[in-house]
Amino acid sequence: MSRFYAVIPAGGVGTRLWPLSRAAAPKFLHDLTGSGSTLIRATFERLVGLSDTRVMVVTGESHQEAVCAQLPEITAENIILESEPKDSAAAIGLAAAILFKRDPEIIMGSFAADHIIQPIEVFQEAIREAVATAATGKVVTIGITPTHPSTGFGYIRQGRNLKIEGAPHAHHVMEFVEKPDEKTAQAYVADGSYSWNAGMFVAPVSLMLKHIEANEPALYTGLMEIADAWGTEEQEAVTSRVWPTLPKIAIDYAVAEPAAAVGDVAVIPGTFDWDDVGDFAAMARLNHAVDNESVTILGDSKRVYSDKSSGGIVVSDTNRVIALIGIDDVVVVDTPDALLITTKEHAQSVKAAVAHWKSQGDTDVL
């Protein structure tokens, strides 16, 4: 594990969690389950047990202050600030390139800043197996054991057990498959060899870079140029010149899928509870109401009155009183400058509201 270095890309806004999650205060800076920790803090705490202080964060320039406040243990050299979002291949690739320059033997693991995982011990054991597998020259992903035939995730099809020492559950990955329709998802779950792609990757930095170089040579060249300057007087100048020119591409297309095609990918089953808190329906699920008859309340429950309503969720971020009468499965998110009212069924449509405000130029509420 001494080769292991954790990387946390903290990028996405979490549009489906608007108006709780905002451009200025994205999902990873919130405590969505009442745990007392923001999601990024909880992510960090899951990882320090594996990598000690070898944790690197990639985030937007505007989040620097908030991220540093959440993760005071992280030193400046381990915070990569994006002047503009360039998708996951650039973010994770730059971390790989910088770490490679420090030590080409490093095995990196990339973990989203805004997922919920427990128990920690089960997660950590899976990552230990992933690192052992990566050390054999693999890009290793964690395949979440499906709890239902979700159409919202991509799937990983696993093949034979790789029989790696220290990684008894490591399997070969046959392929990554895109988000399926309902029927296909049911077939995947019934089959038993498919798991959810949660976007976690563990791999030697050298192998990550090899695949980026092969599939996205322009991205590779740019990343290496920045990495060469990293920590020198040139860092600022080179980064601000090169970063905006990098192609936008997801790590799945730049590394995972082509690597799987050449047989370079393995999977460790993730048997822990995992949730990417994709929308308010997920938040309601993760924050159980006291009983089936009631509404989940995040905030001061004494200021919420609910009558003839059940199954919904109220997120109160103001001091206002809220009266809720006769609407089941309602989602109410009350913030000082924006109010969302929908139902769990329509939770995925919240992004349409964000698109509307954007098109109308109401950038202050995004």
Place this chain on the structure above:
Amino acid sequence: MSRFYAVIPAGGVGTRLWPLSRAAAPKFLHDLTGSGSTLIRATFERLVGLSDTRVMVVTGESHQEAVCAQLPEITAENIILESEPKDSAAAIGLAAAILFKRDPEIIMGSFAADHIIQPIEVFQEAIREAVATAATGKVVTIGITPTHPSTGFGYIRQGRNLKIEGAPHAHHVMEFVEKPDEKTAQAYVADGSYSWNAGMFVAPVSLMLKHIEANEPALYTGLMEIADAWGTEEQEAVTSRVWPTLPKIAIDYAVAEPAAAVGDVAVIPGTFDWDDVGDFAAMARLNHAVDNESVTILGDSKRVYSDKSSGGIVVSDTNRVIALIGIDDVVVVDTPDALLITTKEHAQSVKAAVAHWKSQGDTDVL
């Protein structure tokens, strides 16, 4: 019409319109239809055409400033301030007693401050007939022609035409009947001789007082004691001593029903549009959406986004943006310190929320 004096009891809070209508800013101080006038101002303007400046208002002490701002034409001698609410018999009875002392020939007309009526001309013609009828020694009510078998109003059963000069539509009232069940209401509407009791009364003040004296002698004595002192140096002292001791009773029980029992009541059909804006479903009805697919918005419509929702009403009293997704017939009332979310179907249940805050001691939001 020179004997006519209009009285506007401006009392009720309008609990079913919470949180728009509040103890501190009750229904009659709001413009519920976007007309540009508050309900009390519109009520006054309907009446000045009949009684000129002979308009008296009875309201709570805490509303004095707001009422005077709305009705600057009304002089201090024509504003009766209640130190505490004592129901309609005391409010209307005190107006009758004070007017009787000024001129025992006065015919008063009592009209709620928070109803919506149009066209004004049709209303005024009905009142002229009511005054002509009252002059023959009758308590005259206005019976609203039912538009549907409402179970929310009491009904007036009319008898023979009274054949009064200047009041061709005046009919004898057989009885007042309480709010009926659905089936009974249907029978009333089919029958044709029933109309809605909208709580409007026109009567000689002497006759009003005669009935109060007969039915509620303690109330009568108290009212006359205050009226004797009215306009003198004793007014304050006597009112503050006597008012709190008066019995609480509705004018229906103290005057209208017993007067009908002795054959003293007449009705003029009210063929104008009338609405007491009883709840937010009524507000939605009175404020048509642009089309059937949309949501009625009272407030800045640019700050409301609605998707897959129709038929509802949003009352926005803040600068917040509101996103509404996938809820039909929703009622949203967004105010700085309180938020209501319900459906038109549950509009009548809003009072339960007010009762809840009251029981919890949250008097600031009532």
